[in-house]
Amino acid sequence: MAASLGFRGAASGLWYWSGRRRPVGSLAAVCSRSMASKTPVGFIGLGNMGNPMAKNLMKHGYPLILYDVFPDVCKEFKEAGEQVASSPAEVAEKADRIITMLPSSMNSVEVYSGANGILKKVKKGSLLIDSSTIDPSVSKELAKEVEKMGAVFMDAPVSGGVGAARSGNLTFMVGGVEDEFAAAKELLECMGSNVVYCGAVGTGQSAKICNNMLLAISMIGTAEAMNLGIRSGLDPKLLAKILNMSSGRCWSSDTYNPVPGVMHGVPSSNNYQGGFGTTLMAKDLGLAQDSATSTKTPILLGSLAHQIYRMMCSKGYSKKDFSSVFQYLREEEPF
Known part of the structure; x- marks a missing residue:
């Protein structure tokens, strides 16, 4: 399994402005993993940003498998009928599309490659989208570890702040393999009005x-x-x-x-x-x-x-x- 990754640079959060919401357009071409189906989506990190983002996925009909280091924040989701996992590894075992929204590089490394991290149970072909704000070099290292497991990693940090997260008006800046962008976009459009492809892994963070x-x-x-x-x-x-x-x-x-x-x-x-x-x-x-x-x-x-x-x-x-x-x-x- 993947070893713990080293990282450099300060941890990060972010607040940006996003423009007025545009109606969500027609879905992009369905990729090989058939993103159009409303199969469960994993979501890790239910803080000030992650909480409303996860709720917008629910509003679009996606069943969720959730995890947060603070169990209490999962309570309202569990009461709404969503599944709550005991670790990131369990989320990866039950979902092949996972979004992470974490406060720092250190948190991202732990969630992906820690003792109970995603990479312990990730399935081949899974799509892993990290919307945290972290050092671009850490995103690149995570992508390499994910690729070794036969999965796909994309960095997709957000702009717009809590207000835009609540209204589903975020802007996503996406870095990763361009062929997988359509797959990521279908999920991200549930939470934002602008989804922009920036280039290779790490360019979204940059x-x-x-x-x-x-x-x-x-x-x-x-x-x-x-x-x-x-x-x-x-x-x-x-x-x-x-x-x-x-x-x-x-x-x-x-x-x-x-x-x-x-x-x-x-x-x-x-x-x-x-x-x-x-x-x-x-x-x-x-x-x-x-x-x-x-x-x-x-x-x-x-x-x-x-x-x-x-x-x-x-x-x-x-x-x-x-x-x-x-x-x-x-x-x-x-x-």
Whole structure:
């Protein structure tokens, strides 16, 4: 059986924006394993993202075989008639299509190649889709181990956050063998409105890391601009309005503004609760740093953003939404 894999890089979570939902189109051509049938689908990882994703599979008629390291989170699924397994290996024994949604590289390695991991019982021809945010190099190593067992591995990280997960409006960035993309897409379209093929295994993770680095940089920039304007005597709502009709407009300013009271329904107006945690952003930026090092790519602003979010974590912001960088800047002593 597969040996435990080594990995490098920080663990990661991710929060991105996804556009308005489009109606699910006709199903792609059915691959050799006949994806159209509503046979059981394994789902491992029922956290803030995995829980609503699994529920959307249920809404589309797929029976589930579930596992989470915290049994209590499986209770509502069991009461709804779904099967709950005692380990990832049991999930692999009972399902030949499995989706994993885990918080870190370490968790993914354990679930796939650990003592009771998927690879202990995986069936030949199984399709394994990992929607976790992890180091691309770990995805590639997992894919090699899965291939040795005669199965198929694809990385399919998501963007859109908890809200999009609940509404089935996620965007999936998929890496893997292109011939298997149609098979993966049929399942992923139950949970998202955009399913994009990126290339070989690991490219989905790379796309996600790039997007999240840009998100962090733009959020810090928005927070700095808003803070400067407020301290210069501008009304924050007026300033946001001006920014959003000008060239400085970005997602962080017009959809997820970090200033309390400027927008409703965002973490900044709820004491920065919910959303995407500062700790997870720091971890994602760590992945970007690792990728930049391995590819010898300069990421000057990305590295600075990493430092800022790490400092925030050390100063009590770890459990707050990453837009709390505005609050952090407000509380810092003037330079």
